Amino acid sequence: MNQAAQIFKALSDETRLRIMGLLLEGELCVCDLMAILELPQSTVSRHLAYLRNAGLVSDRRQGVWMNYRLAAGGSGLRAETIELLRKNLAALPQARTDGQRLRRHLSAKAQAERRAACQGPGGLR
Amino acid sequence: MNQAAQIFKALSDETRLRIMGLLLEGELCVCDLMAILELPQSTVSRHLAYLRNAGLVSDRRQGVWMNYRLAAGGSGLRAETIELLRKNLAALPQARTDGQRLRRHLSAKAQAERRAACQGPGGLR
DNA sequence: TGAATATATCCGTCTATGCGGATATATTAG
DNA sequence: CTAATATATCCGCATAGACGGATATATTCA
Numbered sequence: 001m002n003q004a005a006q007i008f009k010a011l012s013d014e015t016r017l018r019i020m021g022l023l024l025e026g027e028l029c030v031c032d033l034m035a036i037l038e039l040p041q042s043t044v045s046r047h048l049a050y051l052r053n054a055g056l057v058s059d060r061r062q063g064v065w066m067n068y069r070l071a072a073g074g075s076g077l078r079a080e081t082i083e084l085l086r087k088n089l090a091a092l093p094q095a096r097t098d099g100q101r102l103r104r105h106l107s108a109k110a111q112a113e114r115r116a117a118c119q120g121p122g123g124l125r
Numbered sequence: 126m127n128q129a130a131q132i133f134k135a136l137s138d139e140t141r142l143r144i145m146g147l148l149l150e151g152e153l154c155v156c157d158l159m160a161i162l163e164l165p166q167s168t169v170s171r172h173l174a175y176l177r178n179a180g181l182v183s184d185r186r187q188g189v190w191m192n193y194r195l196a197a198g199g200s201g202l203r204a205e206t207i208e209l210l211r212k213n214l215a216a217l218p219q220a221r222t223d224g225q226r227l228r229r230h231l232s233a234k235a236q237a238e239r240r241a242a243c244q245g246p247g248g249l250r
Numbered sequence: 251t252g253a254a255t256a257t258a259t260c261c262g263t264c265t266a267t268g269c270g271g272a273t274a275t276a277t278t279a280g
Numbered sequence: 281c282t283a284a285t286a287t288a289t290c291c292g293c294a295t296a297g298a299c300g301g302a303t304a305t306a307t308t309c310a
Binding site: 138140165166175190 | 300
Binding site: 154155156166167169170171173174186188189190191 | 254255256257258259260
């Protein structure tokens, strides 16, 4: 019961709900979330740690980046709660706005990477 | 999103989860919950008020008693969250124990009422 | 009206937690 | 090794909320 309370406590903060809403769309690193949510890095990291402790997200280091994603399936309250979010979160205005910002951010990022790739390592200059 | 956070915040406390678990089995008054949970009346009332503000329970006065029950169906996050609890709470040890205490309490109460009815108003003496 | 009962709210106290700047750590490139 | 970058954690401050005894309110009965 205590663990159940911990799961809900992790979801009882608007910022963490926004993060969950974004992670529903896929894996993201801390700096993506900072950019989309326009929040300081310490705030984003702290909320992610909270979600990780509750078992709702898992992290995966990839070089300098730390990628976060929703905790994998399984069963029980935790998994069903994530499904609940998947069904219900997208309808909320805040989640829609965040989703738009997410897509804009990701495409800008992809374009920047493409530019960098064209110039190549060392670059044209 | 804020409202969603409020729903989860209401469920983020172990005592309130225990109350929700008991109300899943039916309507109860404050004094029933006090007896089953062995908590002071002010604590029980406070938690019930919190759940009511989150829209998770509704109250209904019946004479001196205030009966609480789970908020009626409807749709959306709130209703689906209650369904989530219905599916997952009963499996938890604490909820089982509380359920046993609930049944014991209700049958003792029914028996006391029967006794009172036999003696009738005014009583045998 | 007055007593009894059930409930709601008030109060002071204590802990949990949100915030964001500052600092520490980890990884990569040179 | 050093610099740069991304992230985690620390810190002090402020607020939310849990607790339970005390008090206020509402209802019923005589």
